[in-house]
Amino acid sequence: MAVSINEAVSTDPARDRTPPARRFGGRGLSVLEIAVLTVLAAVMLFPVLWMIETSIKENRDVYAIPAKFFDFQVTLDHFKDVFFSSGGGRSSLSVSFLNSVVVAGVSTVLATVLGVPAAWAYSRFAVKAKKDQLFFILSTRFMPPVVVVIPIFLMYRQLGLIDTKLGLILIYTAFNVPFTIWMMKGFVDEVPAEYEDAAMLDGYTRLQAFRRFTLPLLLPGIAATAVFALIFSWNEFVFAIFLTSSDSVRTAPPAIAGLIGGTTVDWGLVAAASVVFALPVLVFAYLVRKHLIAGVTLGAVRR
Amino acid sequence: MAGIEVNALHKRYPDGTVAVDHVDLSIGDGELFVMLGPSGCGKTTTLRAIAGLERQTTGDIRIGDTLVNDLPPAERDIAMVFQFYALYPHLRTRDNLAFPLRAEGLPKAEVNERVEEAARLMRLGPLLDRRPHRLSGGEQQRVALARALVRRPRAFLMDEPLTNLDAELRADMRTEIKHLQGELGTTMVYVTHDQVEAMSLGHRIAILNKGRVEQIGTPLEVYDRPASLFCAAFIGSPPMNLIEVEVADGKLRSKSGLVLTPPPNLPRDRGLVAGVRPEALEVTEPGAEGSVPARVVSAEWLGDEIIYVVDHGGQGDVRVRMPPTVRFDADAPVGLRHTGGPPPVYDVSTEELVA
Ligand SMILES: Nc1ncnc2c1ncn2[C@@H]1O[C@H](COP(=O)(O)OP(=O)(O)OP(=O)(O)O)[C@@H](O)[C@H]1O
Ligand SMILES: [Mg+2]
Numbered sequence: 001m002a003v004s005i006n007e008a009v010s011t012d013p014a015r016d017r018t019p020p021a022r023r024f025g026g027r028g029l030s031v032l033e034i035a036v037l038t039v040l041a042a043v044m045l046f047p048v049l050w051m052i053e054t055s056i057k058e059n060r061d062v063y064a065i066p067a068k069f070f071d072f073q074v075t076l077d078h079f080k081d082v083f084f085s086s087g088g089g090r091s092s093l094s095v096s097f098l099n100s101v102v103v104a105g106v107s108t109v110l111a112t113v114l115g116v117p118a119a120w121a122y123s124r125f126a127v128k129a130k131k132d133q134l135f136f137i138l139s140t141r142f143m144p145p146v147v148v149v150i151p152i153f154l155m156y157r158q159l160g161l162i163d164t165k166l167g168l169i170l171i172y173t174a175f176n177v178p179f180t181i182w183m184m185k186g187f188v189d190e191v192p193a194e195y196e197d198a199a200m201l202d203g204y205t206r207l208q209a210f211r212r213f214t215l216p217l218l219l220p221g222i223a224a225t226a227v228f229a230l231i232f233s234w235n236e237f238v239f240a241i242f243l244t245s246s247d248s249v250r251t252a253p254p255a256i257a258g259l260i261g262g263t264t265v266d267w268g269l270v271a272a273a274s275v276v277f278a279l280p281v282l283v284f285a286y287l288v289r290k291h292l293i294a295g296v297t298l299g300a301v302r303r
Numbered sequence: 304m305a306g307i308e309v310n311a312l313h314k315r316y317p318d319g320t321v322a323v324d325h326v327d328l329s330i331g332d333g334e335l336f337v338m339l340g341p342s343g344c345g346k347t348t349t350l351r352a353i354a355g356l357e358r359q360t361t362g363d364i365r366i367g368d369t370l371v372n373d374l375p376p377a378e379r380d381i382a383m384v385f386q387f388y389a390l391y392p393h394l395r396t397r398d399n400l401a402f403p404l405r406a407e408g409l410p411k412a413e414v415n416e417r418v419e420e421a422a423r424l425m426r427l428g429p430l431l432d433r434r435p436h437r438l439s440g441g442e443q444q445r446v447a448l449a450r451a452l453v454r455r456p457r458a459f460l461m462d463e464p465l466t467n468l469d470a471e472l473r474a475d476m477r478t479e480i481k482h483l484q485g486e487l488g489t490t491m492v493y494v495t496h497d498q499v500e501a502m503s504l505g506h507r508i509a510i511l512n513k514g515r516v517e518q519i520g521t522p523l524e525v526y527d528r529p530a531s532l533f534c535a536a537f538i539g540s541p542p543m544n545l546i547e548v549e550v551a552d553g554k555l556r557s558k559s560g561l562v563l564t565p566p567p568n569l570p571r572d573r574g575l576v577a578g579v580r581p582e583a584l585e586v587t588e589p590g591a592e593g594s595v596p597a598r599v600v601s602a603e604w605l606g607d608e609i610i611y612v613v614d615h616g617g618q619g620d621v622r623v624r625m626p627p628t629v630r631f632d633a634d635a636p637v638g639l640r641h642t643g644g645p646p647p648v649y650d651v652s653t654e655e656l657v658a
Contacts, residue, residue: 126317194389197356200376201383202403202454213391 054271055079062268078272092247093273096255100277103165103251104233107172111229114173115180116222120210122181123188124196134185137178145175145238153242163244168251171239176229183228187221188214223291227284234281252277305367305457306332306490307353312362314348314514322348323359324514333488335481337505339495341537345514346494350460353492355379366457382451383460386467388443390435396422396446397431403454417453424483425449441472448480458490465500477503498538502526510534528647532654535578535647541610543578544621548648550575555648559616560595566645566658574651581624583643586611586631594638599631615639 029037053072054062061072085091121127122134152171153162161167191214199209241254250258256273259266285292309328315321323345330336338346351357353364355376364371371379382403390399400421404414422428425445435443444464451459461480465473481504484491495501501508502522510517510525510533518530529535535543548555548563550571555563563577587594597615604627611623611631623639631637648658 128317192387192389194385194387195391197351197354197376198383198385198389198391200356201354201379201381203377203406205375205377216393 051271051274054267055275056272057268059266059268078268079276081266081269082273082276093252093255093259095248096250096252097276099165099248099250100234100252101280103168103172104230107169107176107233108226108230110169110173111176111180112222112226115177115225116184116218117210118177119181119184120188120214123185124193134182137181140178141175145236149238149242152239156243161243163246163249165249167243168240168249171243172233172236175236176232179232180225180229183225184218184221187218187225190221191217220291223288227288227292230284231281306330306334307458307492308363308365309349309353310363310365312349312352312364313360314345314352314357315360321514323352326362326511326514326516328509328516328519330490330492333490335484335491335493335504335506337493337495337501337508338511339498339501339505339508339537340511342496344511346496346511347462349511350383350462350492350494354381354383354460356383380454380456381458381460382454382456383462384444384447384451384464386463388435388447390438390443390446390450392435395432395434396427396438399435399446400427400450400453403450407454417455421449421453424452425479440467441476444468444476448483452483452487456489458492459484461491461493463495464493465495466497473500480504498540502538510537512537528656529578530656532576532578532649535649539580541581541622541624543580544584545649546577546579546621547618547651548575548577555646557615558618559597561615561639561641562593563641564643564645566648569648569658570650573657575657576649576651577646578649579621579641579646580643581610581622583641583646584613584621584623585640585642586613586623586625586629587638587640589636589638591638591640594640597637597639599633599635599637601633602631613637613639 053069055078056074056076057068058073058075058077061068064072081091083091083094122130127133156162156167161170195213195217196206196209199213200206204212235253236251237253237257240251241257244250244254247255252273256270256277259270259273307328307330309326309330312323312326312328313321314323326345326349328336328349338349340346348357352359353366355371355374355378359372366379366381391402394402397418400418401414404417409417422431425448427442427445427449430438430442430446435446438446444467447464464480465476468476477500480491480493493500493504495504502525505522507519507521508525509519510530512533518525518534520528520530525534525538529538529543532545535545546557546561546563548557550556550565550569553565555565555569555575555577557563557577563579569575586597586599589596595615597613600612600614600620602612603610607627609625609627609630611625612620613623614620621639647656649655650657
């Protein structure tokens with residue numbers, strides 16, 4: 001067709017007009033850029049590297065002055081101590097890891113189950129004062145947890161939720177639902193409502209149309225949202241330390257923090273526990289990295 | 304198959320927008336009925352109300368003999384084709400077609416048979432095993448049409464189904480849709496803002512404006528006698544010239560002195576506007592018989608015709624359609640005269656047709 005020929009002709013001169021700087025950037029990074037990035041990366045990653053190194057050092061190397069960077073004895077004792085107590089049997093740290101898994105997992109699932117249909121409803125239906133409602137929902141996230149932790153503590157004491165996993169699950173869910181609604185609404189907006197309209201004309205009810213057509217298209221978005229919710233619940237520290245006290249209920253963040261203090265600090269154990277703590281989210285995020293990027297670049301491409 | 308009756312339809316969205324003010328339609332069984340109107344006039348809303356995807360605020364909708372006001376879309380037994388094709392992205396063409404049938408729980412053999420038939424009708428054979436993202440826009444639209452066909456619904460609703468296609472393909476698909484509708488004899492309501500599409504497809508056309516019906520009629524009626532100034536200015540490309548006229552000694556006369564053949568029964572007690580089609584005017588040599596002096600402002604050369612914009616003294620320029628053999632230069636002094644029969648005449652204040 002004539003149009004496509006014209007376009008094909010016009011692109012070539014356009015490419016030649018591209019400024020040289022841009023062409024260079026496309027080909028590779030300059031030496032200076034690489035140097036700056038390397039230094040930055042080293043500075044940023046140093047604490048992480050140091051943590052990993054400490055977790056596999058013998059104790060005397062951990063406390064050696066000057067610090068030993070390279071020639072130290074490698075040991076996995078610290079990791080053993082994370083999971084097993086000195087008398088054999090499970091350590092209290094391993095219990096708190098299990099608690100973290102339960103609390104973060106359940107609260108993420110709950111937030112997703114509640115938040116996704118809500119996001120769908122906000123996206124598809126005419127809701128009275130929709131914008132005000134959405135703003136109100138978001139506003140629950142304006143305050144940092146530490147501001148509301150005292151009132152929550154008092155309420156929980158009345159309700160008998162202090163020092164229970166259920167209490168933590170509820171508060172994390174409450175914190176993650178607004179986030180889930182907001183993020184998922186963006187994803188639902190991207191899925192044309194016509195799919196559901198067509199399905200309804202084909203004989204499905206509205207809910208069936210949602211479940212069979214919209215939901216499958218939302219899965220990447222749900223994965224991305226769930227990871228963010230999971231990371232929040234997994235890392236949460238303030239509520240956990242205020243609302244729980246016993247070893248059997250504590251999640252990992254306050255438990256690890258609890259290792260520091262007293263007269264001597266077993267830095268090897270702290271480091272090993274931190275590594276174990278960091279791994280699951282890293283692995284999970286890596287597995288769903290494509291969806292995460294889709295979630296972050298949401299709305300960049302318009303239909 | 305069934306006709307569709309729409310009575311006093313009114314739709315107000317929760318945000319207060321009145322999308323449809325008052326619409327009455329009576330669509331015959333087997334008719335290809337076109338709703339035409341500018342953007343935002345409520346065409347889609349009316350169609351969605353008929354489909355059951357939107358609940359009207361007041362008014363009744365009947366499909367066949369059934370009052371469907373409170374029936375969900377699934378129970379209305381109609382198929383709709385959207386401007387955005389809404390093919391399920393994760394399904395191959397074959398499954399997209401089979402989908403509505405499986406939803407009905409038809410036996411496998413019949414599903415296959417109907418899919419084959421629809422595929423043959425819309426010539427989809429080679430495309431059956433592809434997913435939508437590997438189809439071109441035109442192919443996707445053919446699949447969407449085929450999906451509407453397989454169910455053998457009581458009526459088709461089409462919401463600007465060809466807007467996303469290029470001009471050539473659009474003309475082809477138009478012919479195809481018209482042919483198919485005639486073959487199947489199924490009632491079809493076709494929404495468009497493209498008057499060429501409306502004129503070439505419709506048995507009858509309803510012209511909508513601001514949520515109201517301005518005129519319903521066959522393409523010829525709508526073209527020859529637009530029912531209001533809005534319709535007069537909307538239909539035709541270029542549209543009618545609207546010329547203020549007075550009645551004097553049994554003639555219609557414009558301020559510039561242009562004389563028009565008067566229709567019978569003209570009211571005399573009000574301001575009148577005549578709607579004169581560009582082809583009912585003629586550019587002549589200056590001083591030709593029955594012409595008024597005028598000047599060519601500009602000319603559009605369209606190959607098979609020339610549209611002259613002509614200044615005939617004061618009251619607005621008029622457009623004149625001439626064969627390409629008759630050529631005048633821009634700014635040339637010319638004559639202008641009326642050659643057609645009596646034009647439709649409108650009341651200036653009510654904007655309605657009066658004669
Ligand atoms: N869900 C909605 N909520 C509020 N107002 C709406 C909604 N849908 C449409 N409208 C408004 O109702 C009016 C009619 O819309 P409609 O979609 O029926 O127009 P249309 O004739 O189909 O126009 P187009 O040719 O652009 O598709 C418009 O003013 C539109 O802004
Ligand atoms: Mg529309």
